[in-house]
Amino acid sequence: MQAFTIRSIDLHTVLLPYLAPFETSFGAETDKVAVLVELTTDAGVVGWGECSIELWPGYGHETAETAVHMLKEFMAPAVIGASVSDPREFPALVKRFRGNQHTRAGLEAAVWDAFARTNEMRLTDCFAHYAPAGHESEGRATVGVSIGIQPSLGATIEAVRGRLKQGYGRVKLKIKRGWDVDVARAVRAEFPAILLMLDANSDYEPADAERLAVLDQFDLLMIEQPLSHDDIYQHGKLQKRLKTRICLDESVKSASDLNIALQVGALGILNLKPARVGGFSESLEIYRICVEHDLPLWIGGMLETGVGRAANIAFAALPAVNLPSDISATDRYFAADISEPPFVLGAGSTLAVPDGCGIGVEVQRDRLEEAKRRWQEKYPYRRGR
Numbered sequence: 414m415q416a417f418t419i420r421s422i423d424l425h426t427v428l429l430p431y432l433a434p435f436e437t438s439f440g441a442e443t444d445k446v447a448v449l450v451e452l453t454t455d456a457g458v459v460g461w462g463e464c465s466i467e468l469w470p471g472y473g474h475e476t477a478e479t480a481v482h483m484l485k486e487f488m489a490p491a492v493i494g495a496s497v498s499d500p501r502e503f504p505a506l507v508k509r510f511r512g513n514q515h516t517r518a519g520l521e522a523a524v525w526d527a528f529a530r531t532n533e534m535r536l537t538d539c540f541a542h543y544a545p546a547g548h549e550s551e552g553r554a555t556v557g558v559s560i561g562i563q564p565s566l567g568a569t570i571e572a573v574r575g576r577l578k579q580g581y582g583r584v585k586l587k588i589k590r591g592w593d594v595d596v597a598r599a600v601r602a603e604f605p606a607i608l609l610m611l612d613a614n615s616d617y618e619p620a621d622a623e624r625l626a627v628l629d630q631f632d633l634l635m636i637e638q639p640l641s642h643d644d645i646y647q648h649g650k651l652q653k654r655l656k657t658r659i660c661l662d663e664s665v666k667s668a669s670d671l672n673i674a675l676q677v678g679a680l681g682i683l684n685l686k687p688a689r690v691g692g693f694s695e696s697l698e699i700y701r702i703c704v705e706h707d708l709p710l711w712i713g714g715m716l717e718t719g720v721g722r723a724a725n726i727a728f729a730a731l732p733a734v735n736l737p738s739d740i741s742a743t744d745r746y747f748a749a750d751i752s753e754p755p756f757v758l759g760a761g762s763t764l765a766v767p768d769g770c771g772i773g774v775e776v777q778r779d780r781l782e783e784a785k786r787r788w789q790e791k792y793p794y795r796r797g798r
């Protein structure tokens with residue numbers, strides 16, 4: 414593999430309006446905010462990465478402002494001038510700065526894209542190169558769709574029907590206390606055979622175990638992150654009381670967390686979000702552990718722009734990602750994305766990995782400028798911070 418030296422890093426904070434607001438147990442979001450990292454190598458190759466964040470520190474701790482601050486003041490200066498012959502060397506370059514997983518993951522993603530482009534490879538083949546022997550990219554990811562909390566049961570059923578008609582083969586419903594058993598019952602009654610799962614985003618407490626056990630009757634593929642975002646132990650106790658498999662999302666922030674979760678029986682399935690665990694190097698280590706333990710695995714999303722989604726699709730095309738991932742077609746999120754070409758849902762509820770080098774999509778400069786302007790206009794009090 415050919416090495417490169419990091420010459421410069423430019424940051425772009427963008428705002429893209431969602432086609433419809435996305436409501437979870439912590440509230441509704443109307444726009445995607447992202448910090449895009451543009452990395453230029455000494456040879457003039459450009460790699461892109463996305464810091465997956467949201468407008469409010471609800472799911473993760475980070476915001477656009479914390480990402481820009483950490484990158485500008487600490488992480489970018491620590492990597493500019495560094496030579497990269499293996500992208501897995503990246504975490505050591507920023508190891509002295511703790512936390513800020515989503516931010517470091519965005520920078521690392523730009524390193525991976527630049528590395529793949531330097532070597533004229535698809536990013537997905539680059540991931541496969543560092544995966545266990547024999548793990549080749551399948552060239553496509555099997556995906557599902559995540560449906561936010563709707564105003565009524567009727568609206569939920571119609572939302573599910575619409576997504577099934579589009580070809581999605583797995584449906585995830587966001588739930589919260591008081592919006593759970595009834596919604597699962599109504600959707601299961603209407604669609605008896607679909608792959609159905611629920612995501613609570615940490616809204617429940619250990620004392621809710623009996624309520625959660627009621628959900629066992631709906632033949633769910635899994636229930637995602639019922640308990641606290643930083644708990645593993647109580648999930649282990651809860652799993653013993655549920656037939657439905659628990660999938661951890663928020664609680665697994667590293668390979669070490671996954672080892673603990675396996676040890677205490679806290680999960681039967683993992684949602685791996687490369688952003689949440691600090692990047693693709695840590696994701697590859699987590700992938701290896703899942704293979705070793707035969708743990709079912711899928712890739713989660715945070716309604717990323719095309720830049721972040723392309724990298725996640727490249728990873729989700731690895732063969733041990735064996736359940737549908739939370740990565741949907743472009744038209745599930747935006748009227749116009751930041752990059753081209755768009756992702757279109759294919760046969761068997763899949764998204765194809767593009768043919769091009771690196772992430773395989775190209776950032777459109779005019780849309781980038783427009784999305785940066787939108788951020789500055791809509792959140793002027795945050796500008797320049």
Ligand code: OSB
Nearest residue numbers: 472559713714715716717739741
């Ligand atoms: O918990 O998986 C989650 C979006 C933002 C924050 C947290 C989550 C989500 C999703 C969206 O479920 C999935 C997608 O990107 O399509």
Ligand code: MG
Nearest residue numbers: 612637638662
């Ligand atoms: Mg989740």
